[in-house]
Amino acid sequence: MTTKPTPYPPHWENVADLRVFRTTAQEWEKLIVWRTDMRKRGWKLLKVSSEETEEVAIFGRTKTKE
Numbered sequence: 001m002t003t004k005p006t007p008y009p010p011h012w013e014n015v016a017d018l019r020v021f022r023t024t025a026q027e028w029e030k031l032i033v034w035r036t037d038m039r040k041r042g043w044k045l046l047k048v049s050s051e052e053t054e055e056v057a058i059f060g061r062t063k064t065k066e
Helices: 025-030 032-040
Strands: 016-023 044-051 054-062
Touching: 016 044, 025 054, 032 044
Parallel strands: none
Antiparallel strands: 016 054, 044 054
């Protein structure tokens, strides 16, 4: 199994909690309810891109100071 490169700039990790979601274009269209739920929980869709046969979506929310 090969590790895929991180689909976002490294400095994003300093300021945000990030979630990377990979799926097919057809499945992505079916996940509208899930995407809405993520937004309600404070996650923002930061970037969507295509890699080969996958759609790659990056969700993030600002890190809280501990």
